[in-house]
Amino acid sequence: MKAMSAFRLVCGTLVALASIHAWPQSGETSAESNGAAMTAPGTTTAKATRQANRALRRKVYAAIVKHKEIDAGNISAIAKDGAVTLDGTVADAAQTDKVTEIAKGVPGVMSVTNRLIVKKPFGGQ
Amino acid sequence: MKRKWIAAAALLAVGGAVHAQSSVTLYGALDTGLLYQSTSAASFSPKALNTGKVYAFKDGGVYSSIWGLKGTEDIGDGYKVNFKLQGSFNSGTGKLGLADAPGATAVFNQQTTVGVSGPFGTFDMGRQIAPMIYSMYDTDVRGAQYFGSILTAWLGLNQAAGWPGNSTNGPIGALWDDNALVYQSPKFYGASLALEYAPGGVAGQFQGGTRESAVLKYSNYGLNLAAEYYNGHDTNPSTTTVPTSLDNNRFYYLGAKYSFHDFSVSTSYSIGKNPANSSHVNYEMVSAGLGYRFTPAFRVTSGFYYLKDRNNSANHSDEFAVGAEYSLSKSTLAYAQVGYVNNKGTMNQTIVYGQPVAPGVKTTAAMLGMRHSF
Numbered sequence: 001m002k003a004m005s006a007f008r009l010v011c012g013t014l015v016a017l018a019s020i021h022a023w024p025q026s027g028e029t030s031a032e033s034n035g036a037a038m039t040a041p042g043t044t045t046a047k048a049t050r051q052a053n054r055a056l057r058r059k060v061y062a063a064i065v066k067h068k069e070i071d072a073g074n075i076s077a078i079a080k081d082g083a084v085t086l087d088g089t090v091a092d093a094a095q096t097d098k099v100t101e102i103a104k105g106v107p108g109v110m111s112v113t114n115r116l117i118v119k120k121p122f123g124g125q
Numbered sequence: 126m127k128r129k130w131i132a133a134a135a136l137l138a139v140g141g142a143v144h145a146q147s148s149v150t151l152y153g154a155l156d157t158g159l160l161y162q163s164t165s166a167a168s169f170s171p172k173a174l175n176t177g178k179v180y181a182f183k184d185g186g187v188y189s190s191i192w193g194l195k196g197t198e199d200i201g202d203g204y205k206v207n208f209k210l211q212g213s214f215n216s217g218t219g220k221l222g223l224a225d226a227p228g229a230t231a232v233f234n235q236q237t238t239v240g241v242s243g244p245f246g247t248f249d250m251g252r253q254i255a256p257m258i259y260s261m262y263d264t265d266v267r268g269a270q271y272f273g274s275i276l277t278a279w280l281g282l283n284q285a286a287g288w289p290g291n292s293t294n295g296p297i298g299a300l301w302d303d304n305a306l307v308y309q310s311p312k313f314y315g316a317s318l319a320l321e322y323a324p325g326g327v328a329g330q331f332q333g334g335t336r337e338s339a340v341l342k343y344s345n346y347g348l349n350l351a352a353e354y355y356n357g358h359d360t361n362p363s364t365t366t367v368p369t370s371l372d373n374n375r376f377y378y379l380g381a382k383y384s385f386h387d388f389s390v391s392t393s394y395s396i397g398k399n400p401a402n403s404s405h406v407n408y409e410m411v412s413a414g415l416g417y418r419f420t421p422a423f424r425v426t427s428g429f430y431y432l433k434d435r436n437n438s439a440n441h442s443d444e445f446a447v448g449a450e451y452s453l454s455k456s457t458l459a460y461a462q463v464g465y466v467n468n469k470g471t472m473n474q475t476i477v478y479g480q481p482v483a484p485g486v487k488t489t490a491a492m493l494g495m496r497h498s499f
Contacts, residue, residue, distance in 0.1 A: 124193065
């Protein structure tokens with residue numbers, strides 16, 4: 001169990017680093033790290049799938065950031081073949097549902113998994 | 126019959142008035158735990174003696190215990206009038222928290238603001254949490270908690286710069302500022318700006334006791350970025366200090382936090398100094414954090430905090446803190462935290478707010494506690 005969580009930690013860090021690196025440069029070619037294991041449906045290549053995932057992720061953020069009361073910097077939105085997973089924190093319980101709703105409204109999003117939690121406000125409330 | 130109509134009209138009028146006064150909320154939190162710490166000291170003096178191990182009932186492992194009142198009145202066209210009164214107290218003794226005047230406490234020592242919010246942003250007047258602290262909170266995986274975080278590291282800078290810990294008016298930056306006017310802009314594609322000015326009110330001196338600060342933030346794509354500038358005059362007074370408009374408090378901070386899947390990472394760099402005496406007071410702070418959420422209810426966060434005296438390389442401090450927190454319910458949190466600090470020279474960076482460590486030595490602390498909000 002311990003080894004497993006350590007493995008997850010290492011993998012996650014690598015994925016995070018890879019994504020930070022890849023973020024401003026959408027035409028990244030290497031497929032070495034995470035092996036992204038995106039099963040390419042039909043004729044689309046793994047590269048095209050990754051590009052589509054990243055494009056959808058950007059669209060989700062672009063939709064969230066329009067809502068000025070939400071801090072999109074505290075939210076991790078990951079898109080994979082139209083399925084969006086939301087992690088991270090929001091300011092209150094109402095925002096949890098709101099962010100899900102916003103993500104669902106983005107064209108190309110098939111499903112949303114909401115794992116957002118409410119952040120502890122600094123110093124109390 | 127006529128009387129009935131008058132009564133109904135009066136009732137309606139009263140009803141209308143009640144309606145305009147939209148909401149007042151009483152709220153607060155109790156944060157209580159048990160602390161073990163391997164060294165201790167009676168003060169923040171760099172020459173303080175090690176008074177030995179401590180087992181103590183400790184208030185505030187996450188944040189201090191507080192209570193407050195807040196309210197909002199909708200005045201139409203998207204504008205609201207807001208007020209907030211908030212004070213801290215020690216959940217072990219009932220004592221009130223510190224104020225800006227040395228040695229003094231105050232009922233509402235954390236916030237006494239009234240202001241307006243609207244499409245332009247928000248504007249609040251009164252004693253309040255300085256904008257710089259919120260941006261540190263946004264760029265620290267440990268969330269500027271009271272146990273081992275960017276907050277305790279920043280307080281370590283203050284102790285090194287001569288803060289005796291008997292007021293909230295420290296020599297480097299500020300957690301709270303008296304008489305502050307704070308403007309917070311709305312976000313534009315995730316970017317926002319906060320500006321603070323606090324007139325000092327010192328007779329005959331325009332700059333006496335004033336504070337100015339600016340915070341630029343960006344929050345999008347899972348990334349928080351913050352840059353802050355803080356400047357203060359006549360800070361860290363003793364009970365007999367006469368304000369002379371001395372520009373003696375400056376703090377710069379750059380921080381970032383990134384959230385990806387269940388992980389969050391953060392880092393920051395800052396400089397704190399006394400512009401009037403920078404050959405004696407000039408410090409550097411570096412932080413790094415890593416957090417992982419196992420389940421929505423169970424999270425672990427860790428942070429590393431480094432302080433350095435830029436005038437004397439013998440004075441430096443490394444701190445490592447790790448904490449696990451488990452949400453028992455929406456309003457109750459149980460936590461366990463461990464911290465280790467290696468203070469060198471005159472450094473005395475604490476592990477938990479309000480519990481001094483012996484300067485120049487290694488200290489370990491552990492705390493178990495719970496925080497309940499209402």
